[in-house]
Amino acid sequence: MNRRNKGLGWVFVLVAALLLTVTPFMSGSGSVAFAQTDAKAVTNDQLMPVVGGALVEAGQAQWTEASKDLKEFRTLWEAAKTNGGDSTHIAAVDQALTDAEQTLASGGGEPAKAALSVLARSVNEYVTAAEGDKPAPAGAKAAEKLLPMAKGSLAAMQKGDWAASRVDYDRIVKAWYQVETPIRLDNFPVYSSLETKISLIRISMQAEPIRQEQALKEMQELTTLLSDYSQGKSVNTGQGTDTGNTATGTANGSAASLTDAVTLLESARQDAVANQSEQAADKVVQFIALWPSVEGHVQISDPTSYTAIENEMTETSGYLLSSPPNTDKAIQTLDQMLDRLRPLTEERSYTAWDAALILLREGLEAILVLAALLAYAKKSGEAVAGRWIWAGAGTGLVLSGILAVLFTTLVAAAASGSMRELLEGVTGLVAVVLMLTVGSWLHSKSNAAAWNRFVENSVGNALARGSLWSLFAVSALAILREGAETAIFYVGMAPAIETSQLLIGIGSATIILVILAFAIIKFSVRLPIRAFFLTATVLIYYLVFRFLGESIHSLQVAGKLPGHTASSLPSISWLGMYPTWETFVPQIAVLIFMVWQLVRQEMRSSKQQ
Incomplete structure (x- = not known):
């Protein structure tokens, strides 16, 4: 977890976070529109980024921040649901929200993560049902929405203002939950590279102290990738040059299997047990790069495990890259990931x-x-x-x-x-x-x-x-x-x-x-x-x-x-x-x-x- 500045830095972070949670995206000019709590001003697009933010913070055990996001979601939801919608989906969100609030009030932990995952799915189903057959935005258009946030975070990093950089980065993470599907469907190599870059930036910023040089490098590459892809330019994703328009048509994108992913995690655990934290961290990063190739399998087989692993894999790297490394917590988190993934590699067998x-x-x-x-x-x-x-x-x-x-x-x-x-x-x-x-x-x-x-x-x-x-x-x-x-x-x-x-x-x-x-x-x-x-x-x-x-x-x-x-x-x-x-x-x-x-x-x- 990164350290935050005190005094005016805290004021800046809180004000920026408030703007972020009520406004999922900044316009190209950088202007911000304040969300109102009346039904006409609150749209369904505002719901998922806030839930996504709560999920991210819960994955980092930041229960106070997750509770704040959930409180804001409650305000947005009470206004949004007056716009109407399917009563079954509304009831499901109401129940999931109540459960999430209760688990967070009880101290968080795994029950809170699970409850937030259920809430995210319920909100997604409500939004999907409300939008009906509305087509998803094209991948390039979706990526364009992330670009102002990436540029803002990069500029803050270059000035050495890591608190401000973290604010814009958190906005990217929250917005990513909303735009990843159209990007994935449009261009899997780009999707894979974007998700990997976002995860690597999170790892660098979670390390104590922050790995500034690595975070800056990854953010520069993320900004370039978003810019080129959104403008239809040739994109180098590290998987060969891509035109930016070719859909792979596959959720795998490569021959990597879930068994390969489990093998990487097992090897990382062995290195962590041997106190070889750098080697273990390298293998977790390899797992993160491989993850987009197998996440589809995990997501449709065990949605709860999918959400948990999305957070745990960056947590583990943060533990391993901190100074000094927290190998005990890294091993504990690796064990949790392996317990979730191993059963999924053993299914679908005939006798x-x-x-x-x-x-x-x-x-x-x-x-x-x-x-x-x-x-x-x-x-x-x-x-x-x-x-x-x-x-x-x-x-x-x-x-x-x-x-x-x-x-x-x-x-x-x-x-x-x-x-x-x-x-x-x-x-x-x-x-x-x-x-x-x-x-x-x-x-x-x-x-x-x-x-x-x-x-x-x-x-x-x-x-x-x-x-x-x-x-x-x-x-x-x-x-x-x-x-x-x-x-x-x-x-x-x-x-x-x-x-x-x-x-x-x-x-x-x-x-x-x-x-x-x-x-x-x-x-x-x-x-x-x-x-x-x-x-x-x-x-x-x-x-x-x-x-x-x-x-x-x-x-x-x-x-x-x-x-x-x-x-x-x-x-x-x-x-x-x-x-x-x-x-x-x-x-x-x-x-x-x-x-x-x-x-x-x-x-x-x-x-x-």
């Missing part, structure tokens, strides 16, 4: 059972179709028909193998860098569509009459026409369809399952299928068709529900879909449930559809019996 389930379901269905075709052909006295059916099955199996190799090759070529999450999402959604159609088809055959009609249509019509090629085609397509579906399912599952688990699942399922195929075809062993199809349908529907949630989650991480989080939504990794509305609503909708399908088919089957 050998999941892998076996797909092959068992697809393989057993193929075996039943093949056995039924052979049995019907034998019953009809057409011995030659059996050879054509076997030839078709073999051809279908070979084509399935070729298709699997093709899929694997294409996936291996595409699954690199930022394409990985996108590929997972797309293949997962394709698998969901297939599973839904297959599940519906399976359930429609779950009574004996429907099954017999299927076999008769497949074989009886072919024999009636005397077309043995038709039998070959029916058999080949039956096997090929199951093989293609199996390949697509495994492509969607492969990135989230260990190779050993995948091989164990496929191997065990293959052994079971060979035994069942031999028993069914050689000895005419009868399976309970209805029980098999019902069980297989329910299991497939479980995978549909899980694949759907995890596929949408992957597209969110890839930046192709938005992620609106809510603390009230469930987060259950083995069901593919995440606390975002974009995953929750489709999963509930498809769950209702699947239950309706089951009930409808059961009612139809009972009428046919």
Whole structure:
């Protein structure tokens, strides 16, 4: 934490802070418009910067300052909500504000940070709902709003007035919460560089004593970056030269993973324990630079952890760079960050059972179709028909193998860098569509009459026409369809399952299928068709529900879909449930559809019996 001057310096800071909290942005001329507490003067744009400021101060354990911001927010909010809006969102903000006030009055700490995070989300949801479909400002226009603050802070640094510099810097931090989304969507490399610069400046100013040379250097670079980007000039972000107009289309921006981030923090902790504070600080700075590449994953998986880590990573650097270093507090904060991030690196894993389930379901269905075709052909006295059916099955199996190799090759070529999450999402959604159609088809055959009609249509019509090629085609397509579906399912599952688990699942399922195929075809062993199809349908529907949630989650991480989080939504990794509305609503909708399908088919089957 930086030291503040006394006397007139305190007066300047308090007056400037007052101007800041009631006016989120200065105009280009530097004039300031005082906010009034009447409803007409208070706009929704004034709400988030004040909440953002309270979050920043809470992250720095500045509870008195956070309470002041919250008090001012209360004044603004009481005026703003009279403008109207959705009653549910207004009630949510009222409750979150009351909770935040109570936790701050009780002394702050982690409960206060959590309460302020809930308040920030509630305010954001209220503002979003009030604005409706109002388009977000363009990235360059949003960055332009930060430029006067950066110039003001830089000028103060150059004069050695660090109290005044801190005032303008705090205004940048508060405004950043409002403008980061349009900048991120417009140009991820610029967004990443801006967020890193803002964090590094905070670190330099939090160190005791202030690292003046480093803070000045970073502020100069931040000002140049904002100026060039807002004017549409070529921008050097440290990630290659960028035109300032190219959207990356990905939330990752690089091949860095959350596991890489955790590894950096673990290494920093080891250095801190060994009292190598400079090395530890360097690794935390590397983490800060990497953070924009993984923050999207954290934000849509655990919003509370995302907000906490945004503050904790700069706190840690401040502890390590102070003179003398406060390694005990740094280690404590690093442990908190690791406790938040480690669970997120372990989610979305499939087991050998999941892998076996797909092959068992697809393989057993193929075996039943093949056995039924052979049995019907034998019953009809057409011995030659059996050879054509076997030839078709073999051809279908070979084509399935070729298709699997093709899929694997294409996936291996595409699954690199930022394409990985996108590929997972797309293949997962394709698998969901297939599973839904297959599940519906399976359930429609779950009574004996429907099954017999299927076999008769497949074989009886072919024999009636005397077309043995038709039998070959029916058999080949039956096997090929199951093989293609199996390949697509495994492509969607492969990135989230260990190779050993995948091989164990496929191997065990293959052994079971060979035994069942031999028993069914050689000895005419009868399976309970209805029980098999019902069980297989329910299991497939479980995978549909899980694949759907995890596929949408992957597209969110890839930046192709938005992620609106809510603390009230469930987060259950083995069901593919995440606390975002974009995953929750489709999963509930498809769950209702699947239950309706089951009930409808059961009612139809009972009428046919």
